[in-house]
Amino acid sequence: MRFEAGTEIAADAQRVWAVLTDVQRWPDWTTSVSRAERGESGPLTVGATVRLTQPKLRPALWRVTELTEGRDFTWVSEAPGVRTRAEHRLLPLPGGRTRVGLAMTQSGPLAGLVGWLYRDLFRRYLRLEADGLRRRCEQG
8 A cells, every 4th residue: 555645845955855854853843753763873874773653653663775865765664464665755846945755655464454444544644744844844
């Protein structure tokens, strides 16, 4: 199953990237994350890990599998029967604006059931993250 959300932000991609990749501060701007702990210090890179605690979900360890500096990163979390892949993409637009795309894809033997049971929550969390990121980046 795949879930998506997007938004356009009145801030340049560099600003949006800085906020998006400072994952420890996500709880400051989205209620979909109550705690975010980096496994390593320094900038977000391929192989980096983040433990996210989200309301109504079990804490999950996410590992960055792909990253193009200033443009996108993908991370993966594994649970029994379900592999979740989350994409975070930025597209610079004219006038110093940025288009953000967030997507989550689940696979594995229990993905259909988990996606069906939690589809409304997953959609809501992606929307909260997109809207929260927009508000934080536009604060200046």
